[in-house]
Amino acid sequence: MRIIILSFLILFISTTASCQEQSDKVPQVVLNAFQTKYPGENDPDFELDDHGYWEAHFKKDGESYRADFNADGTWRETENSIKKSEIPEAIQEAIEREFPDRKITEVEHVISATQGEFYDIEFKQKGKNMDVMYRKDGTKV
Secondary structure, eight states: OHHHHHHHHHHHHHHHHHHHHHHHTSOHHHHHHHHHHSTTOOOOEEEEOTTSOEEEEEEETTEEEEEEEOTTSOEEEEEEEOOGGGSOHHHHHHHHHHOTTOOEEEEEEEEETTTEEEEEEEEOOSSSOEEEEEOTTSOBO
16 A cells, blocks of 8 residues: 555656646746736746747636747737637628538637737548638638
């Protein structure tokens, strides 16, 4: 029994240390940029994504968000998942017109530093799913 407890204790300590190690690697300029962009959000979880961006995962008003930053602290975009029922009406009409037989698998509301505000609609298809980006008025990005 002592061996089991000791094993769990070692596993817990090593897991906690590796999580701490990841957060210690976040450049201070990224942490500062996050605080400037989202003042009062004091508990973001950061991870380095496959593209080399620092992703801050946080909650705002009870909703989960993800904000991407370059290593130099430049904000790239913030997105959050929304329900299909929250898709603006003009986009719903465009989807019915352009993709009437496609099934929506995910919807994200995105605010981008370079592309502005849009909605990323992911459709199920064979192989890799298809993403189509729409402005609030139903036009494609």
